[in-house]
Structure formats: structure tokens, C-alpha cells
Amino acid sequence: MSTEVMLNEFKEISQHPYRVLSQYKQEGKKVIGVLPYYAPVELVVAAGMVPMGIWGSNSKTISMAKEYCATFYCTIAQLALEMLLDGTLDQLDGIITPTICDTLRPMSQNIRVAMSEKLPCIFLAHPQNRKPSFGLQFTMDQYNHVKAELEKISGSAITDEALREAIKVMNRNRAARREFVKLAGEHPETISAVTRSAVLRAAWFMEPVAYAQKLEALNAQLSALPVQPWKGRKVVTSGIICDNPKLLQIFDDNKIAIAADDVAHESRAIRVDAAETGDPMMALAQQFADQDYDVLLYDEHSNQNRRADYVVDLVKKSGAQGLVLFMQQFCDPEEMEYPYLKKALDDAGIPHIKLGIDQQMRDFGQASTAIQAFADVL
Numbered sequence: 001m002s003t004e005v006m007l008n009e010f011k012e013i014s015q016h017p018y019r020v021l022s023q024y025k026q027e028g029k030k031v032i033g034v035l036p037y038y039a040p041v042e043l044v045v046a047a048g049m050v051p052m053g054i055w056g057s058n059s060k061t062i063s064m065a066k067e068y069c070a071t072f073y074c075t076i077a078q079l080a081l082e083m084l085l086d087g088t089l090d091q092l093d094g095i096i097t098p099t100i101c102d103t104l105r106p107m108s109q110n111i112r113v114a115m116s117e118k119l120p121c122i123f124l125a126h127p128q129n130r131k132p133s134f135g136l137q138f139t140m141d142q143y144n145h146v147k148a149e150l151e152k153i154s155g156s157a158i159t160d161e162a163l164r165e166a167i168k169v170m171n172r173n174r175a176a177r178r179e180f181v182k183l184a185g186e187h188p189e190t191i192s193a194v195t196r197s198a199v200l201r202a203a204w205f206m207e208p209v210a211y212a213q214k215l216e217a218l219n220a221q222l223s224a225l226p227v228q229p230w231k232g233r234k235v236v237t238s239g240i241i242c243d244n245p246k247l248l249q250i251f252d253d254n255k256i257a258i259a260a261d262d263v264a265h266e267s268r269a270i271r272v273d274a275a276e277t278g279d280p281m282m283a284l285a286q287q288f289a290d291q292d293y294d295v296l297l298y299d300e301h302s303n304q305n306r307r308a309d310y311v312v313d314l315v316k317k318s319g320a321q322g323l324v325l326f327m328q329q330f331c332d333p334e335e336m337e338y339p340y341l342k343k344a345l346d347d348a349g350i351p352h353i354k355l356g357i358d359q360q361m362r363d364f365g366q367a368s369t370a371i372q373a374f375a376d377v378l
């Protein structure tokens with residue numbers, strides 16, 4: 001299959017998750033919606049069900065969700081609820097609601113109130129202190145709760161063997177995505193910013209094995225290409241999510257390639273694998289404990305500004321000339337961390353811009369002007 005055909009398939013899936021969901025249901029599969037962040041999708045896979053990421057929507061408008069949400073909730077959370085309320089996600093068999101930020105905590109209860117008669121809502125609280133033994137135990141207790149709820153939906157027990165197998169599947173899936181991110185940075189002439197996003201977005205909708213197989217085939221073709229000199233600029237992107245094709249088209253129009261990312265929807269979600277041997281539930285708890293350099297996670301050494309240094313290092317190692325920060329409106333964790341990131345970037349002499357975005361944006365004129373001006377600076 002040609003590279004172009006594979007890329008078009010990823011684009012198609014990325015643009016039409018509803019069709020993908022319907023297809024799974026026609027095949028008799030059970031599908032579990034998974035809200036951000038750090039939900040153990042391995043448990044869903046081990047239960048023989050399909051995990052489907054819910055990261056808001058670029059095409060919906062908030063209407064019914066207003067009844068449940070304060071206006072200062074981010075659009076990702078509000079549009080997730082909107083899709084649950086307006087029937088878009090009626091075919092789901094359940095939903096996992098992590099509660100890692102101050103918006104998702106109340107939102108998990110809004111979803112429960114709004115949806116519990118329609119579908120099971122599985123509450124998931126991650127511990128703030130995730131590394132000490134009591135934190136690991138807390139995570140395991142929570143994951144055991146998720147496991148029990150998933151077993152009720154699937155109708156069968158999740159064995160340790162099935163969970164170990166699911167860990168291998170997800171490790172393979174993450175490895176393929178990490179490799180793709182690297183290859184996309186090396187081959188911007190083939191992988192545009194729009195295409196890169198579509199491939200990574202499709203990961204949240206496709207069955208993990210099928211996605212890994214397809215992406216490994218694409219990676220093999222990309223790695224066989226000679227690295228060509230890039231006449232444009234390269235940047236690192238940072239933020240929660242940037243998957244709007246119209247916004248990313250501005251990057252392509254200005255010959256700005258994405259060399260690497262520090263985006264929650266993309267690389268932050270795939271940095272850490274779980275151990276494939278030993279107690280599989282402990283492996284998942286340890287995987288969460290090993291997550292790092294994320295504004296959403298407690299850092300006992302936060303006075304050292306490790307996360308901002310990590311991002312600066314990422315820019316330097318990726319060969320990018322600057323950083324573009326997509327700041328989600330009303331996202332407190334990202335906004336509070338910004339001054340520290342700015343300081344580290346300024347100290348390192350790395351130019352950056354901060355683009356305020358939300359998922360109801362339809363006019364990108366201002367962003368276009370800012371990106372063009374940034375391209376000139378670079």
C-alpha cells in the first residue's frame with residue numbers, strides 16, 4: 001500500500017470517528033469512551049473491548065452542556081459532555097472519567113448526573129502523590145475499581161494473562177507512535193502538520209493492534225525515504241491539544257514543520273510504557289508513577305523547573321528553531337505553568353508564541369497573522 005493511501009486512511013478515520021464507532025458496533029464489539037488523561041486503556045483492551053478517546057470536538061457547538069457546566073469550563077470538557085447529551089456517543093457501552101484537573105473533577109459528576117441512566121460512568125481518581133508506595137497502592141485500588149466496572153460491562157473477568165497481553169499491545173502501539181513522531185520530524189516534505197495530526201489523532205479511535213500494524217507499515221516506508229533538506233522552519237508544539245486541520249493548515253502554508261511535540265493529546269500520552277512482566281496491575285500503577293514533565297502531574301521538585309527544562313531540551317534536540325504553545329482557554333494548569341515555561345525558553349534564547357485557542361474557534365485570521373509573523377522571526 002502506498003504512503004499516500006495509508007495517510008488518507010488515517011485522515012479518513014481521524015475525520016470520522018462516529019463512522020468508526022458505528023462500524024465497531026456493527027461488528028458486535030463493545031466500545032468504552034475514555035476521557036483525558038492517563039486512563040489505563042490496557043484494562044479496556046484486556047476486557048476485549050475497544051477504547052475510544054473523547055477529546056472534545058472541532059465541529060460541535062456547546063448548547064445542551066451549558067445546563068450542566070460553568071462557563072469557565074474548557075471547551076474540551078464541555079464538548080465531551082455535549083456529544084454525550086446530543087446522542088453522538090449513544091453507541092458507547094460505558095465511559096471512563098478521569099479527574100486529574102479541577103475541571104474534570106466536577107465534570108465527572110456532571111457526566112454521571114446527565115448520563116448514568118444511559119450508560120455506565122466509571123469514575124477514576126489518580127493520586128496526587130503517585131510515586132510513594134501508598135500512591136502506587138491508591139492507583140492500584142482505583143484501577144481495580146475500573147477493572148471491576150469494565151468486567152460488569154463485558155460480562156467476563158479480566159485475567160492477569162489478558163492484562164499482560166494488553167500491556168504488550170499498548171506498548172507496541174505507543175512505540176509505533178513515538179517512532180512516527182520522530183520520522184514525521186525528519187520528513188516534513190512528506191508529513192505535513194495537518195497529516196501528522198491526523199495520524200496521531202486516529203490512534204484514539206482505532207483498535208490498538210490494527211492501528212499499530214498500520215502505523216508500523218507507514219513508519220517502514222518513511223524510514224526508507226532519504227532525509228531531504230527542509231527549506232522552511234521547524235518548531236516544537238506544546239499544550240493540551242491541537243488537532244484542528246484549519247489551524248494546522250496555517251503551519252503548512254507558512255512552511256512550518258513540527259519537529260516534536262509536548263502536547264497532551266500526542267506525545268505526553270505515549271512517553272511511558274508499562275512493564276510486561278510481574279504483577280500487571282502494579283505495572284500499570286508504576287507506569288502512571290513514572291509519568292513526568294506534565295503540567296497536570298504533581299512534581300515534588302517543582303522549584304527546579306524540571307518540566308520547562310525538559311521542553312527546552314526537547315526543542316534543542318529536535319532541531320527546532322522555536323516553540324508554539326497552544327493555550328486552551330480556561331485551562332488553569334497550562335496557564336499557571338506558562339510563566340515558568342516562558343522564563344526557561346527566554347533564558348535559552350528560544351523564540352516562542354502563545355496562541356489562545358478553543359474548540360469552538362472557527363475563524364483563524366488572528367492566529368494566521370501571528371503564525372506568519374512568528375515564521376518571519378524564526
Ligand code: SF4
Pocket residue numbers: 036074075076077101102103104240296328330331332333334
Ligand atoms: S484542557 Fe485543561 S482544564 Fe480542560 S480538561 Fe484539560 S487540563 Fe483540564
